[in-house]
Each structure stands twice: as C-alpha cells, then as structure tokens.
Amino acid sequence: MTVGLLRPTQVLDLHPRPWKQDGTQRSSMETTITAKLFHPSVHKSLPEHTPGKRQSDHMGYDTNSVWLQCNAVVIAAFNNTDAERTERSTAVRFRDSMAQFKAYEDYLDSKVTPMDLFYLKSRELARKLVEHGHKGTVLSREEFEEKKAAAQAAKSNALYNRSRPVTLASAGKELKDNFLKALAEREEANRSGKMTSVIFIRDHNTLGQEVSGYIDYAHRLKTQDFEPYFSGKKRLMPGRSDLCYYNWKTQVSTSGSSPNFEVIYDDPNGLLFKNKRDKKILNVDPLSGPGEDSNRTFLQSDLYIHVVIYDHNIRTV
Structure with a gap:
C-alpha cells in the first residue's frame, strides 16, 4: 500500500487531506493516524537532515525522527483485516x-x-x-x-x-563497529530464546534511497546466515518481510507480524509490538518507557545513520 507521507522536516499541512497521491480517498482511520503522526504535539522543530551524515549530535532530532519515521509504516498495516x-x-x-x-x-x-x-x-x-x-x-x-x-x-x-549447542555466527570474529558488537552480545540469548530483540535501522539502501524499519533479530537469526553480516561482507538492512519497513523515496511501506512479535498499529499510543510468548508490550516511542522486561539502547555506529535496539527478556518459570 503506497501512502503519500511527508518527511518530518517538511510537515506543513497539519490537517491531512482525505485524498492520497494516487487520487483515491483515504479511509477515516488512515486520516486519523496520519493526523496523529504529524500533529505538532508529537514533534519538535527539527533541523534539516544532511545527506551522508551519520549519527546526529542532536538527540532531540534523533529520537523524534525515529518515532515519526517508524510510525509511518503503520499505514500499510490497514491491509491486514480483522478477518485475516x-x-x-x-x-x-x-x-x-x-x-x-x-x-x-x-x-x-x-x-x-x-x-x-x-x-x-x-x-x-x-x-x-x-x-x-x-x-x-x-x-x-x-x-x-x-x-x-x-x-x-x-x-x-x-x-x-x-x-543442541548453539552455534554462533559471531564466534571468532574481530568486531570493531558498536552495532556489530551489540548484535554479537545478544546473539546467543536470541538464538536460545532467552531474549527477543527488535532492531531499528535507518540508512540508505544500495540504490541510495533512505529506508527505515524494525527487524525481529531472533527470527532473522533462524532464517538467515549471519556470518556475512559479522564478517562485513553484507550489511543488515530492513526489508518488506520484517516487522515494519518504510522507503522514504518510493513511499512504499509494509508491516507484518513475526513468530515472536505481533504488530499493533491501531493503538492510540502509536506503534507497539506484543511478544507472543509472554504477551507483554514493547513500546518503541522514545518519549515513553520500552515496557516491562524491556530495554532500549541507542547506538553510535559508523555503518548506519541511526540504530536502536530494543531487548525483551523472557522470564522462565
């Protein structure tokens, strides 16, 4: 589903029109969500983003832009009907x-x-x-x-x-970037089920398009070989099959639940993830706490514009 959304630094119309760029009419729910995302109460005056610049020194811009950019993907989730x-x-x-x-x-x-x-x-x-x-x-x-x-x-x-013994893709690797070190520290816990981590990444893809999204780390570890990521041969990037994905150039957004998390996109508090094992909520709004048994870590990385890791610890009885 393609939706005409503005970048956070280009928010001029605080009352979104009921018509999308393709000429079709927005649903009342889409209009409500879009108005909420870009209402002045949910963001501050943000400096213009400089292309090619990595982690911003202005933490206010980082946290607010993360929330605005990532919540944009919730619009796509309206394709998932209650019946489905x-x-x-x-x-x-x-x-x-x-x-x-x-x-x-x-x-x-x-x-x-x-x-x-x-x-x-x-x-x-x-x-x-x-x-x-x-x-x-x-x-x-x-x-x-x-x-x-x-x-x-x-x-x-x-x-x-x-x-079975857990085989770690990060074992024996000499890691220098903070992000890869953080992934290595969490790999065993995510593979064994002690922890489920959600990774937010914002950067440019191979076509130079700015993309952002949320990745279920434990699920990716089970479905992909992470040796190329830890060895530096490939870069971990969000895709359409992840929890949430948004391409700011093409305005393509997708959202879908994973084996570990259910995406909740119609909550008044914004985008939430519900852990399927203990039913606890992970809140990705930087202005709120991440939730019970969860932690939020902002990372300085030379590989990405912005990286945040949300760790949800699974309690064992």
Whole structure:
C-alpha cells in the first residue's frame, strides 16, 4: 500500500487531506493516524537532515525522527483485516490444542456439553453424534491422528533444537563497529530464546534511497546466515518481510507480524509490538518507557545513520 507521507522536516499541512497521491480517498482511520503522526504535539522543530551524515549530535532530532519515521509504516498495516488476524490466531490455537487430547475420544468429548449428556443419557451416543457432524464440523479419526502426529513431531523438534549447542555466527570474529558488537552480545540469548530483540535501522539502501524499519533479530537469526553480516561482507538492512519497513523515496511501506512479535498499529499510543510468548508490550516511542522486561539502547555506529535496539527478556518459570 503506497501512502503519500511527508518527511518530518517538511510537515506543513497539519490537517491531512482525505485524498492520497494516487487520487483515491483515504479511509477515516488512515486520516486519523496520519493526523496523529504529524500533529505538532508529537514533534519538535527539527533541523534539516544532511545527506551522508551519520549519527546526529542532536538527540532531540534523533529520537523524534525515529518515532515519526517508524510510525509511518503503520499505514500499510490497514491491509491486514480483522478477518485475516482472526484466521491466523484461530489456526495457532487449534494447532496448540491438539497436544491436550490423548485420544480421539478425548477430542470428541471436548465438544460434548453437559446438556447433551443430560438428554442423551449416554456418552457413547453423544460422541457418535459429534463424530457424524451433528454438532458442527469435526475431524475424522484419520485426520485427528495425522494432525496429532504432526503436532507431536513439531514439539519434539523444538525440544531437540533447544538441547543442541548453539552455534554462533559471531564466534571468532574481530568486531570493531558498536552495532556489530551489540548484535554479537545478544546473539546467543536470541538464538536460545532467552531474549527477543527488535532492531531499528535507518540508512540508505544500495540504490541510495533512505529506508527505515524494525527487524525481529531472533527470527532473522533462524532464517538467515549471519556470518556475512559479522564478517562485513553484507550489511543488515530492513526489508518488506520484517516487522515494519518504510522507503522514504518510493513511499512504499509494509508491516507484518513475526513468530515472536505481533504488530499493533491501531493503538492510540502509536506503534507497539506484543511478544507472543509472554504477551507483554514493547513500546518503541522514545518519549515513553520500552515496557516491562524491556530495554532500549541507542547506538553510535559508523555503518548506519541511526540504530536502536530494543531487548525483551523472557522470564522462565
């Protein structure tokens, strides 16, 4: 979804028009969010950004521009409908529920109500009615056994992966940049599940376009080889598949949840990330605290214009 947003240093219209650059009309929610992002109460007078300049010495500009630039990506999230989010959450709950049934009969019993037993006087008869679809769509015995086996296999793989020694991509690397050092310090904790870190990066891509976004570090570690990043052969940059992404040149913005975080884009407080394991909120607004069991670290880096790391510690019972 492409939305015509202004840079923080070019905010002139404090009451966004209901029409986008492509001629289509904004939804009322889009207009409200855009007005909130660029209202004078959420930013100060900011100095003009100098192309090619790295970390700004003006911390007020840094923190406010980070919030304004990163919250811009929330507009794209309106493509995710409530129905889509409900469907995803329902699928997750169904997969997790398979582990609690020891046998197919237990699965059928979960759909039998006390009222059924009162009138039918027989649990076996109640199970038969459920199995034959009189209480709605249910899995056949074969489908149940297949899905239960898949759930058990996934659980076994997870336990096996946790017990294996963690291989660190940063091991043996001589790191000089503060950002790479910070990633190395957090690599083991993110790989083992003790911590989930969100990385904010603002810099120019290979085409010279300024981009910014939030990266789920733990998820990237599982899906990418980080040896080229730690060795300096590649640069870690936000992309369209990350939690949030915005290209200030093309005005393309995307947003999507990861295995570790749910993106909350319609909260009055702005952009939030909800940890899927402990359900706690990570707040990326620099004017607010990062949230319970979370820390925010601003880093001075020679590799990027701006870098911030949010660490969320997972408590173990």
